[in-house]
Amino acid sequence: MARNKPEEPLDRDLSELPPDLRWREWMRRIEAVLFASASPVPREDLARIVGQGASVDLLIEDLATDLEGRAFEIAQVAGGWMFRTRPIYAPAIRAAADVGEQALDLSEFDVAVLGAIAYHQPITRDGLKEIFGKEVSRDLMGRLHEHGLIGTGPRSPRRGAPYTYVTTAKFLAVFDLETLHDLPDREQLEDAGLAEG
Template sequence: MTRTAMTSDAKRNNSKPKEAGREGVFDRELEDLPQELRWREWMGRIEAVLFASATPVGREDLARVVGQGASVEMLIEDTQAELSGRPYELVEVAGGWMFRTKTQFVEAIKAAADLGDQSLAFTEMEMGVLCAIAYHQPIDRAGLKDVFGKEVSRDLLARLRFKDLIASGPRAPRPGAPHTFVTTEKFLLTFDLQTLRDLPELDLAVVNADETTRTA
């Protein structure tokens, strides 16, 4: 049974005109449909938008395709429930929602068609530097040297930048005002993080970075 989440404000606004789209009129409210079918149609719209997008879609964008009184969060929950037995799922990441293959099927996909993204394979040192940037950002090369006890090569940083996992941050308050490094939205997507607050405890990261330095 799906939900019927029309707020009192939306009911008072049922007489509002429909929104105009680029090709005629786009009916957000679907007032001509019974409530159950209306909710189903909104779920379908949410799923279609997310299916068509390769990046997370935020709440404001999803709200444009459903009625003013419809809860995007409830629509997402109902869609997630219907997908519970599928090999993919609807997840919240980087400030929005997107479809992801469930982890237990990743190896099957690779075995069938070698679809693994090798561009996101990391050396131990790359992972250690990425970890240090994530926890200490914004941080410059001198700061990374303090963390690892040795210079971090420009080539390594260039590889992380090429993978779109790091970007230039604000200038550091050091002589010459060198550029700092920060993580990107692609970093959040890659590691299934909603925000940087979802990073593990810092002491674990320091241990991993130390181990990486010793084995590099």
């Protein structure tokens, strides 16, 4: 029978340690939290595990330096940080690891719909129809929602109050964006041949 054990308080300041060991311990705490988290961890959450006045940004920089030459890195996405495997190791992972369930298998049209939602959110299915000149199926919207890439936004103020769609933090993480401001602008899309001038 498991006993309810009171949670031990976290010594954030580690004042008994010399400064260099204190810094190293704060780095290791951040590393442990990032390793254990399935989603990006925001600065505010990381600040709760280090001492007053410690710079989370500098701790992250030092941890990233420690990880140079390793198979994984720290990425700043979706308003926080997370560990991810360096892209150069993707073929090795696909060859040896069971990652089939993680593949999104998005078509070009799926990605275009995601892009339209990202640029025009909150947007209704009618708004997407105006952009693409055809109906965007409920099935596609359902799949994007199941993958966690989109969510429902506020109801539209139009007659019938249709649902709107918005992108999620997972969308930002999957496409390696910290915020929606990191989306390419129209000129960049035109230069890449992805939009008409």
